[in-house]
Amino acid sequence: MKNLLLGVAKRVATSETLVRPIAMAADLLMSSRGCLTTFHRGASSQDWERLPNRDFYLDLGFLDQFLTYLAERGWSIVTMEEALRRSKLGSPKDRFINFSVDDCYRDTYEQVVPLFRRHHAPVTLFVTTGIPDGTLSLWAAGLEDVLLNNDRVTLENGAIDVPTAEAKREAFHRIASSWDGPQAAARYATFCKLNGVDIEAMHWKHAISWQMLEALRDDPLVEIGAHTVSHPRISSLSPEHARAELQGSRDRLIERLGVAAKHFAFPFGRSGDCGPRDFDIARAAGFASAATTRKGLVRRDHQDYSLPRNTINGAHRSLAAMELHLTGVTGAAARMMGRV
Numbered sequence: 001m002k003n004l005l006l007g008v009a010k011r012v013a014t015s016e017t018l019v020r021p022i023a024m025a026a027d028l029l030m031s032s033r034g035c036l037t038t039f040h041r042g043a044s045s046q047d048w049e050r051l052p053n054r055d056f057y058l059d060l061g062f063l064d065q066f067l068t069y070l071a072e073r074g075w076s077i078v079t080m081e082e083a084l085r086r087s088k089l090g091s092p093k094d095r096f097i098n099f100s101v102d103d104c105y106r107d108t109y110e111q112v113v114p115l116f117r118r119h120h121a122p123v124t125l126f127v128t129t130g131i132p133d134g135t136l137s138l139w140a141a142g143l144e145d146v147l148l149n150n151d152r153v154t155l156e157n158g159a160i161d162v163p164t165a166e167a168k169r170e171a172f173h174r175i176a177s178s179w180d181g182p183q184a185a186a187r188y189a190t191f192c193k194l195n196g197v198d199i200e201a202m203h204w205k206h207a208i209s210w211q212m213l214e215a216l217r218d219d220p221l222v223e224i225g226a227h228t229v230s231h232p233r234i235s236s237l238s239p240e241h242a243r244a245e246l247q248g249s250r251d252r253l254i255e256r257l258g259v260a261a262k263h264f265a266f267p268f269g270r271s272g273d274c275g276p277r278d279f280d281i282a283r284a285a286g287f288a289s290a291a292t293t294r295k296g297l298v299r300r301d302h303q304d305y306s307l308p309r310n311t312i313n314g315a316h317r318s319l320a321a322m323e324l325h326l327t328g329v330t331g332a333a334a335r336m337m338g339r340v
């Protein structure tokens with residue numbers, strides 16, 4: 001069935017009218033369908049267009065439309081906890097979806113959770129505790145902000161002009177890829193000095209705070225999970241360091257929010273970023289599940305510590321593209337192409 005769907009999907013690309021039959025076929029052929037999704041930041045449709053790093057954001061106008069569409073099509077929007085319970089039951093015709101926000105920025109509090117609230121839908125927040133603690137450099141957010149709000153910026157080797165949205169996007173990707181790695185925070189600190197940016201104020205302009213998280217914790221529609229302390233690629237760490245990242249984020253959420261997070265999400269989350277050793281560490285740290293970003297649907301026989309999750313940031317702004325996740329076609333395609 002998947003090969004059939006994949007063939008159709010290739011031809012229709014993201015056509016809205018032609019995806020409907022795929023969804024109908026999936027309804028007929030698959031008994032229960034569970035889909036976990038994730039994104040990072042949310043932006044209004046107008047802002048999304050002009051953001052230098054817009055692929056890191058989900059267009060909230062589109063999310064609004066998608067949440068309405070899901071309700072109309074009979075999908076239940078559920079917490080991770082409920083998604084795991086339902087996936088084990090595998091009730092015929094059950095269709096459920098979870099949305100998780102990874103990292104957590106200020107817009108999670110100001111825009112994303114309020115949108116879910118308007119739809120009476122739950123949302124899971126996988127918090128990187130170094131963000132509200134102010135210990136993790138939000139260098140990409142800061143770089144993006146400076147590019148967005150200035151037509152000329154100074155780099156270590158001189159100034160560049162970024163007068164248009166396109167120039168800002170191009171500059172963001174070029175600079176971010178040259179910084180990426182262990183030196184990113186130091187390069188960003190230098191950049192802030194060169195451009196007269198108050199690095200502390202910039203952090204709190206984009207970070208979620210513990211105060212905001214306290215308010216969200218008390219919202220019955222919000223489920224809080226953990227996403228490490230400093231957002232490292234877990235597979236690259238020593239076992240001790242990996243344990244400290246997982247356990248540390250769990251302990252910190254207990255300490256600051258009184259929440260014993262049951263669910264964890266691996267940073268980056270692709271197969272090179274977390275493996276069997278790391279799945280064991282998640283179990284030992286006391287989590288009931290751990291999610292990756294390997295595409296696909298949650299199966300009845302899934303492994304609790306390597307759950308598939310579909311990333312829906314950026315260019316995924318068509319209901320047709322979303323249907324391909326909901327039918328499992330994107331997961332099948334990723335596996336076929338070895339992109340897991």
Ligand SMILES: [Zn+2]
Pocket residue numbers: 102103227231266267268
């Ligand atoms: Zn993340």
